[in-house]
Amino acid sequence: MNHKTTAFIQAARVAHLATADKKGRPHVIPICYAFDGREIYSPIDEKPKKISPLLLKRIRNIQVNPHVSVVIDRYDEDWNRLAYVLILGRAKVVLRGARHERAVRLLRKKYPQYRKMRLEARPIIQITPIQWKSWGAL
Amino acid sequence: MNHKTTAFIQAARVAHLATADKKGRPHVIPICYAFDGREIYSPIDEKPKKISPLLLKRIRNIQVNPHVSVVIDRYDEDWNRLAYVLILGRAKVVLRGARHERAVRLLRKKYPQYRKMRLEARPIIQITPIQWKSWGAL
Numbered sequence: 696m697n698h699k700t701t702a703f704i705q706a707a708r709v710a711h712l713a714t715a716d717k718k719g720r721p722h723v724i725p726i727c728y729a730f731d732g733r734e735i736y737s738p739i740d741e742k743p744k745k746i747s748p749l750l751l752k753r754i755r756n757i758q759v760n761p762h763v764s765v766v767i768d769r770y771d772e773d774w775n776r777l778a779y780v781l782i783l784g785r786a787k788v789v790l791r792g793a794r795h796e797r798a799v800r801l802l803r804k805k806y807p808q809y810r811k812m813r814l815e816a817r818p819i820i821q822i823t824p825i826q827w828k829s830w831g832a833l
Numbered sequence: 834m835n836h837k838t839t840a841f842i843q844a845a846r847v848a849h850l851a852t853a854d855k856k857g858r859p860h861v862i863p864i865c866y867a868f869d870g871r872e873i874y875s876p877i878d879e880k881p882k883k884i885s886p887l888l889l890k891r892i893r894n895i896q897v898n899p900h901v902s903v904v905i906d907r908y909d910e911d912w913n914r915l916a917y918v919l920i921l922g923r924a925k926v927v928l929r930g931a932r933h934e935r936a937v938r939l940l941r942k943k944y945p946q947y948r949k950m951r952l953e954a955r956p957i958i959q960i961t962p963i964q965w966k967s968w969g970a971l
Contacts, residue, residue, distance in 0.1 A: 709908040711849040711861050719857030720900040723849050725908065725917055742912060743969075762858040770847040770863065774880060774946050779863055808912050831881075 696732075696827060700780055703833045704730045704767050708806075712737065712820075713764040714756035714786070722752050726820075727809075728765075729801035735765060735782070735822040736798035741812045748818050754788055761785045763822055769831075778831035784824040795819055834870075834965060838918055841971045842868045842905050843943075850875065850958075851902040852894035852924070860890050864958075865947075866903075867939035873903060873920070873960040874927075874936035879950045886956050892926055899923045901960055907969075916969035922962040933957055 704710075713723040728737040739748040748754065757763065763786040768779035789795050798821070799814045842848075851861040866875040877886040886892065895901065901924040906917035927933050936959070937952045 708910070709906075711851075711863075711904065713849075713851035713853075713859035713861035713902070715851075715853040715857045715859040717857070718900075719853045719855070719898055720921070721851035721853040721859045721861075721902045722919075722921070723851035723859075723861050723902045723904045724919065725849075725904060725906040725915075742915065760857055762856075764851070764859045764861045766849065766861045766863060768847075768863040772846070772946075777863075777880065781860075781862060783858070783860070808910075 696824070699833050700827070700829050701730070701732055703778065703829070704780055707767045707769070710765050710767045712753065714753050715760050715762065716756050717759045722756060724753060727802070727806055729798065729805050731801060735824070736801060737820045737822070738802055738814050739818045739820070740809065740814065741817070753820070754818065757786045757788060757820065761787060765822060776832050778829070778833045780827060780829045780833070782824045783826045784822045786820050786822045789819045789821050794821065834962070837971050838965070838967050839868070839870055841916065841967070842918055845905045845907070848903050848905045850891065852891050853898050853900065854894050855897045860894060862891060865940070865944055867936065867943050869939060873962070874939060875958045875960070876936070876940055876952050877956045877958070878947065878952065879955070891958070892956065895924045895926060895958065899925060903960060914970050916967070916971045918965060918967045918971070920962045921964045922960045924958050924960045927957045927959050932959065
């Protein structure tokens with residue numbers, strides 16, 4: 696991944712994560728995330744959810760099918776300024792440990808909103824990009 | 834679908850479409866679209882693409898697996914203002930006919946950018962919502 700692609704991913708505030716269930720039915724949601732240049736981390740945070748973190752659809756999908764896709768894009772009414780980075784990768788759920796701690800630090804650095812949330816106790820989705828492509832005016 | 838949900842979908846300028854291939858590997862991209870209150874229409878437009886419209890990944894996926902997911906969301910640094918509508922549905926590719934013409938009209942009404950593009954000759958993805966849920970401050 697080149698510098699421009701990495702910088703575009705790191706600068707954006709929201710990405711979209713697609714997972715699929717065992718039958719291949721896709722599911723897509725907006726996510727907050729941090730990118731360390733190799734891995735993408737997205738927490739199951741304390742924004743209101745009706746069910747327990749590990750029962751969320753994205754988590755259940757990843758547990759039966761680790762293939763995911765993430766897109767980071769910029770929309771603009773001047774369509775010459777449109778851009779995206781599309782990532783195909785594999786995801787896993789991290790509950791604790793050194794990698795979890797590192798992800799929490801990165802997320803709090805990027806989003807001041809996370810400094811007041813107890814991310815330590817929440818699952819984090821770790822996404823390893825396998826293929827990516829960029830399009831438009833990064 | 835209630836009025837608030839419909840209005841939120843119609844007002845947004847970009848959505849995210851997730852498809853999956855035969856093996857259940859998901860793919861997600863930003864899309865422009867119009868919503869008539871029942872169906873979502875997204876054209877394979879003339880924004881730069883390296884390959885022929887019908888060879889695009891989203892189209893090939895839909896042809897082997899019609900299950901799709903679309904999310905329309907608003908990001909804001911004030912997380913009390915976050916919102917999304919998540920749709921699970923079925924997609925098909927429309928190449929011509931009355932429905933295609935209607936979709937082109939809707940798309941040109943919503944996006945002045947489309948008034949100069951030859952959408953008449955381009956495939957349109959028609960998405961029929963089957964389930965949906967809204968979250969946050971619509």
